[in-house]
Amino acid sequence: MSADPADLRDIAVAVAREGAVLARRMREEGIDVADTKSSATDVVTRADHAVEELLRSRLLEQRPDDAILGEEGDDHPGTSGVRWVIDPIDGTVNYLYGIRDCAVSVAAEQDGVPVAGAVVGIGADVEYVAAVGHGATRDGRPIAVRPSPPVAQRLVMTGFGYRPEVRTHQAQCLATLLPAVRDIRRIGSSALDICHVADGSADAYVEEGSQPWDWSAAAVVLREAGGRFGVLAGTMELEGWPREAVVVATPADGWESFVELLRETGFVA
Secondary structure (H helix, E strand, C coil): CCCCHHHHHHHHHHHHHHHHHHHHHHHHHCCCEEEECCCCCCEEEHHHHHHHHHHHHHHHHHCCCCEEEECCCCCECCCCCEEEEEEEEECHHHHHHCCCCCEEEEEEEECCEEEEEEEEECCCCCEEEEECCCCEEECCEECCCCCCCCHHHCEEEECCCCCHHHHHHHHHHHHHHHHHCCEEECCCCHHHHHHHHHCCCCCEEEEECCCHHHHHHHHHHHHHCCEEEEEEEECCCCCCCCCEEEEEEEEHHHHHHHHHHHHHCCCEC
């Protein structure tokens, strides 16, 4: 059974706001590392677990037949055709250190396609919200991508994985990309990176290995703001590493030229 993307958007933003409030309160009370994931530097805090539990609970209260994919918990199966993709704290290391760039990300998929999402800031008071066919907003105001300048004048957002071998590959690619663009920014939250492209405060985003919970909500925001999003085949050869792992976001008019640059600089196969 299909659902109205606008209704799913409203649920997404409501639960993401509640999650952000909880994360802020726990940050003020003091946090500690609860676990690590892919490496000793890839941390999970008690707040990650608490916020994800809250998001899951609130979503299932309103839509008990939906599936849920979360970063920190087990997959929850559903029968409705709707799946929620949630990241309780996108930018956990920023959150741990008290850096403002972190957010709660909540997306809704229908038949595997993201159709609604909300990215709600934890440290910074900002909300990006979108639903397919209904546009994208920042803090309630419509947003749109900026026209793409020549490649050499583009500001590019990026991020790094936590496994040393992945970081080595990313650094090699970025070393060749940096001289070809205006500059590179790394703020530590994939969701916020993509939303910066959506609202015109960046020209492109590329990262090897970010996960669906990192980008699903932001991808809806970007597309509804006039952007293009994709996960492309990369060049890194690592056992167990997926072939399609390079996440790319640009304004629609800048896609082809940026992807070509990513081929030239070794990101994209």
